[in-house]
Amino acid sequence: MIARRLSLTDFRNYEELELDLEPGASLFLGSNGHGKTNLVEALSFLSTLGSHRTSSDLPLIRHGKAAAIIRAQLANGERTVLAEVEINREGSNRARINRSPIKVRDLPRSFASVLFAPEDLTLVRGEPAGRRSFLDHLLGLRNPRMLAVLADYDRVLRQRNSLLKTARASRISSSQLGTLDIWDARLVEFGAQIITARAELTQELLPFVAQAYGTVAGAEHEVSLAATLSIYATKEGMNGSADSASTGPVDDDFAAAVRMNRRAELERGVTLVGPHRDDLVITLNQLPARSYASHGEAWSLALSLKLASAELLRVNSPLGDPVLILDDVFAELDSSRRGKLSTAIAGFEQVLITAAVLADVPDNLRERVIHIRAGKVVAPDE
Numbered sequence: 001m002i003a004r005r006l007s008l009t010d011f012r013n014y015e016e017l018e019l020d021l022e023p024g025a026s027l028f029l030g031s032n033g034h035g036k037t038n039l040v041e042a043l044s045f046l047s048t049l050g051s052h053r054t055s056s057d058l059p060l061i062r063h064g065k066a067a068a069i070i071r072a073q074l075a076n077g078e079r080t081v082l083a084e085v086e087i088n089r090e091g092s093n094r095a096r097i098n099r100s101p102i103k104v105r106d107l108p109r110s111f112a113s114v115l116f117a118p119e120d121l122t123l124v125r126g127e128p129a130g131r132r133s134f135l136d137h138l139l140g141l142r143n144p145r146m147l148a149v150l151a152d153y154d155r156v157l158r159q160r161n162s163l164l165k166t167a168r169a170s171r172i173s174s175s176q177l178g179t180l181d182i183w184d185a186r187l188v189e190f191g192a193q194i195i196t197a198r199a200e201l202t203q204e205l206l207p208f209v210a211q212a213y214g215t216v217a218g219a220e221h222e223v224s225l226a227a228t229l230s231i232y233a234t235k236e237g238m239n240g241s242a243d244s245a246s247t248g249p250v251d252d253d254f255a256a257a258v259r260m261n262r263r264a265e266l267e268r269g270v271t272l273v274g275p276h277r278d279d280l281v282i283t284l285n286q287l288p289a290r291s292y293a294s295h296g297e298a299w300s301l302a303l304s305l306k307l308a309s310a311e312l313l314r315v316n317s318p319l320g321d322p323v324l325i326l327d328d329v330f331a332e333l334d335s336s337r338r339g340k341l342s343t344a345i346a347g348f349e350q351v352l353i354t355a356a357v358l359a360d361v362p363d364n365l366r367e368r369v370i371h372i373r374a375g376k377v378v379a380p381d382e
Ligand SMILES: Nc1ncnc2c1ncn2[C@@H]1O[C@H](COP(=O)(O)OP(=O)(O)OP(=O)(O)O)[C@@H](O)[C@H]1O
Pocket: 011, 012, 013, 030, 031, 032, 033, 034, 035, 036, 037, 038, 039, 058, 059, 060, 061, 062, 063, 328, 354, 355, 356
């Protein structure tokens, strides 16, 4: 799929922007701090409802304004849709498809993009939460039903935690215990679906990651991905691997873990087991990459995870090729890796690239250059 036209109102440093986009590669070029990342961040937000730079939506709204609007005309083969999100300083965000209101969380069903940025390094180096959201975002793109399951799990988790907190403050009553049993069942129902879906996704993703790593790093290395699941955690607090600890169907094991942890959860006032506490362990040549990989290896692994997710979506998402967004990626790579990456992405329907220095970007991606200055698209010599 491609984005054909992007309109912004009061998004970051853009007061108003109307920009036609083409298939193939486009390069956004401009000096530091002029709005290149802001522009691609807007498109990425429309497809993921998140930003690679901020976890809060507020910085996305132009300073001093009440709301930001991102609107894009999207084309998937013959089908086109107008997707729009309004990010509000006060009150909740709103979304529209073809000018009709929809639930904000359903917006990603209309637009798939994969963004590569230096921040992706945290996928390899950072906390488990980043890896979980990488997987969950992909789950939602591949199977929109999972968006609802993830949202349900989140809701149950919050309510269960708040019950555990109250129970911790005052001694738990028998009616609260009954309510907790109900929340336990819901937690297991939704959580088991997430654990299973993540495991299937990880299996599917692995060959793509291994292939992408081969492409980017250009050598023989062994990459593997494995889940560590908190429902199989040992008493020492270590997370267990699904393969070694599984004794039965995931929902039975999950329910057993919840029973086993009840006393500890009542003492601590939080839910201790479930997919919100799981991790994806990435190993390179048998060593956990998070703590062993070199900077270059970690960065290549992060790129490979992103490339793999793009390839996977390309193969089996109803939206076809995701739009690839490469924010400041080439400046981080040596020239051999630049070349390899540019070959790997060249076949995607639309690739949007930002760079401050033209020379950092391989020749084959420089055909269409869009110059950005102070929150505006300008002519090359302006
Ligand atoms: N909410 C906002 N309101 C107004 N201006 C903002 C807002 N958020 C960010 N900016 C401004 O946008 C500019 C940063 O833009 P952006 O991150 O897109 O730069 P860039 O062109 O990608 O630069 P670099 O080459 O350094 O990556 C900064 O000057 C910042 O002050």
